[in-house]
Amino acid sequence: MAQIVNDRQAGPGGAAPGRRRGRSAPPAVHHRGDARLAWLLITPAVAGFLVFFAYPAARGVYYSFTSFHILVPARWVGLANWDELLHDGVFWHSLGVTVYFVALSVVFGVLLSLLTAVVMHRLTRSTVVRGLILLPFLISGVVTALVWQWMLDPQLGIVSQVIEKVTGLHPLFFGDGAWAVPSLAAVSVWKSLGYNAVLIFAGLGTIPPTVYEAGRLDGASEMQMFRRLTVPLLRPILVMVVVLTVVGSFQVFDIVQVTTQGGPANASLVLQMYIYRKGFGELDFGYASTMSLALFVLLVAVTYAQMRLARAGESDLS
């Protein structure tokens, strides 16, 4: 991640995350046809970018200023959608739900994956262990959602059964307004834990043992070494895991769509679900685009803030 942007032209406001520090391409041997061949080779990618990315992104921005129900051509309405957005209680509610979901996913997801990675790193190099823990990452969100909905089923779900036997309580999980979002977050953490743990595990492998030897000589305790050495040295990869989790969780959809569909009573109506409902339920593409754009702005701001915060006092191995 730290090397995403590799050159001067990125500038201070460069859109991509990461920093300039990277190496630039090796000075290739000059060859006359290079430029022509290069353009030939990048034509498919650039065409794909322009047609299915840049143009639709611009289109999306345009739609956000229009009244557009798919069967009638878009009509320019200026800031009407934005005005509606500001006064749309459901939007703010769904934003709140999303932030709650993101916070739970990030806090528990990152802490648990960090803990898991550190434990794995100390105990075993086994690829089998890392592989097993990665299994949930391989299956789709729909499969994940289905199996957890079954396991958390209030009547027959195994989790409900066990909880009832042990505690006598009878949780409703997805069916309970207060528990719907935490349940979704738990499922999401279950799905991404292994992926993040493997990423952090790889990061741990890059920390030279000498760092710890020095720490031990200075009489540092385990906890001190973890806080003063491991965490700071892992900072780049932790930042990446946090950013990926935040950006991913803000866009959660499939788990919600399969399990709660935003219910009960909008308790789990995440932003993406609301956008989908407006766009494809009510065919209000203009307003749905406005919300998508708002989500985009939000993501850029959050990511930018995270990168800024992370860079403060950045300590990297060098």
Add this chain to the structure above:
Amino acid sequence: MTSATTPLPRPAAIAGRRRRPAPGRVLAWAYLVVVLAVTVFPFYWILRTALSNNLQLPSSPSSLLPVDFTWGAFERALGLASRAQAQAQGGSGASLDTPLYLRNSIIYATVQTVLVVSCSAAAAYAFARLRWRGRDAVFNVLLSALMVPTILTLLPNFVFIRDVHQLNGFTGLILPGAFFSAFNVFFLRQFMLGLSRETEEAAIMDGAGRLRIFFRITLPMSAAPIATLSLLTFINTWNEYFWPLLVSNNDHARPLTLALGVFKQSSPQAAPDWAGLMAATLIAALPMLALFMAFGRRIVDSIGFTGIK
């Protein structure tokens, strides 16, 4: 595995609690076992439920073994059971044409992967090994795609695909993701930047052109990351949900993941056919699990690699 009392430091055990090994290690192992159990148990539960008789499930919901063992759920999920048979076992009568959806998923994921990885490899070569004016600027513009949430482009893309009458077919399903993936280009470029120039220079001495070098030297040398990327792309495409949900409203090109969601919704809310659903779920997850069996180590390493690079 080294025993806990061995004083020899393993390189793996840096920062290990060597001074007081026992309690910490036991706790750590206990934690790891719990995490693994929580990770793997749902997969077992899918299997256990899929092999149960749906009508008998309520009688012993916490039995660890299949309740009234039967293959019936798989027959229902594969569309092999008659309606009467299905209902006798608590099926909803809803059918899932698994072979068709499986075929769709295979076509969708394979074609998408081949196209996007090829296009990305070509672009990555141009960005990593060729010198041309504007190279870095173009690269950075393409990278901006990493930042934009998919939802912003999905709605207009849907409108576009509808306007060119490609809804409900493979073209509309595959096209938007077929040529460009910022992550793929970035990932391969990063690898190609690290390739040594000597082989290339030798080939130039021998009169080879750039294109020839690309096909004969750079591509073969990048075989490993390309395989890795293909694997990750295939998995992601197979599991894709939102875009297929928008563009596939009938069975013609509907992939398995999506069909599963539809199958679930056709199951009655009051008494869902959980056995059938889990059988279908297992069938949908099976190709990914098989892929994992075959390429487990590569997948694990590649995820570490994507993070470090």
